[in-house]
Amino acid sequence: MKVYHGSNMVIEYPKVQTTGFFKDFGFGFYCTVLEKQAQRWAANKTPAHIVNVYEYKEIAGLQILRFKELTDEWLDFIASCRKGVPHTYDLVEGPMADDSVWNYVEDFLSGSISREAFWALAKFKYPTHQIVFCSDRAIESLTYEKSYEL
Numbered sequence: 001m002k003v004y005h006g007s008n009m010v011i012e013y014p015k016v017q018t019t020g021f022f023k024d025f026g027f028g029f030y031c032t033v034l035e036k037q038a039q040r041w042a043a044n045k046t047p048a049h050i051v052n053v054y055e056y057k058e059i060a061g062l063q064i065l066r067f068k069e070l071t072d073e074w075l076d077f078i079a080s081c082r083k084g085v086p087h088t089y090d091l092v093e094g095p096m097a098d099d100s101v102w103n104y105v106e107d108f109l110s111g112s113i114s115r116e117a118f119w120a121l122a123k124f125k126y127p128t129h130q131i132v133f134c135s136d137r138a139i140e141s142l143t144y145e146k147s148y149e150l
Contacts, residue, residue, distance in 0.1 A: 003031035003131055003142070005052040006041025010147040014054075014139055025092035026081040028132035030137060037128065042150055049150035054142040056131070059067065062138055067094025079109050090138040093131040100142075 005011060007016075014029045023030065031054065032038050042049040065087075067074040078097050081087065082105065097105050101122045107113040113121070133139050 001033065001056045002035075002065055003054050003056045004035050004038030004039040004144075004150075005031045005054070005113075006028070006043070007043065007050050007052060008042075008045035008048045008113065010050055010139065012054045012144045012147075014133070014142060014144075016134060016136060016139060022084045023093075023132075024078045024081060025132040027088055027091050027132060028134035029142075031130045031131050031133070031142075032092075033131065034127065034129050039150060041074065050146045053145045055145055059137065059141045059142070059143055062090040062141070063088060064091045064093070065089045066092075067100050070119075070122065074110070075105070075115070077123055078105060082109065090135040091131065091133055091141075094129075096130040097129040098128050102121070111119050 005014070012057075016028050016029045018029075035051070038051050042051050047057075065077070067077070074094055103120050104113065105119045108115065108118045130133075133142065
């Protein structure tokens with residue numbers, strides 16, 4: 001399976017990011033199977049806009065968590081990760097809480113809206129996907145193919 005990573009540089013040897021702000025699925029190396037989404041990520045970077053392309057081949061024995069769709073479990077997991085609570089998965093895959101829904105996640109986390117209100121408001125305008133490689137072992141499942149500049 002091909003996966004894409006939007007960046008401001010060529011990344012032949014990806015690494016697990018363990019610093020910065022807390023993201024949907026915690027720290028890791030974020031990719032997507034949606035090339036257009038990786039292009040949007042790259043377009044927000046400076047000074048360059050680079051899409052890195054990898055071949056992903058699942059390695060046996062990885063601890064994997066997959067969300068096929070938006071569920072209460074997905075919302076609770078994102079809420080936990082965004083609060084900085086670590087998890088033990090090597091790889092996490094599923095929809096992302098993009099900018100159009102992140103404010104609703106924050107409102108849910110602060111108790112400003114109920115779970116039911118969150119689901120009523122959280123409608124994506126286009127499909128989203130993220131696959132996060134959270135451990136060095138998971139990174140080993142990636143083979144760099146190429147990079148291109150937008």
